[in-house]
Amino acid sequence: MSDFFEKVYEVVKLIPPGRVTSYGAIAKYLGAGGAARMVGWAMNAAHSHADYVPAHRVVNRNGLLTGKHHFDTPDAMQELLENEGVKVINDQIIDFKTHFWDPMKELQD
């Protein structure tokens, strides 16, 4: 298990409830830049991580629930988000930019 995964989990776990971020934002924050795919791959492995990782708060730059299919049930991700006050319609987060949580901005420095 690469430290990269731990870094991703650490950032994801810092995402406040009702907020979401993108794979690219996390990757960029970690210095991986274009390795946004790796973040997604880390999420896949997050299932094996000891601590709970709110992977449902991580979406692509479109605010689309691209990884919802990786949860226990395809609707779990959407329900979790809506449970936190994030409206999701047709796998699309409403007011994505409003709920967007940028690690570079929030965890700046």
Add this chain to the structure above:
DNA sequence: AGTATGACGGCGT
């Protein structure tokens, strides 16, 4: 050891 793939993103056409 080399090739293909992946929950993405940016840039070129």
Add this chain to the structure above:
DNA sequence: AACGCCGCCATAC
């Protein structure tokens, strides 16, 4: 504006 290709890092086969 829409579509397509390339890049980026790590894992899988």
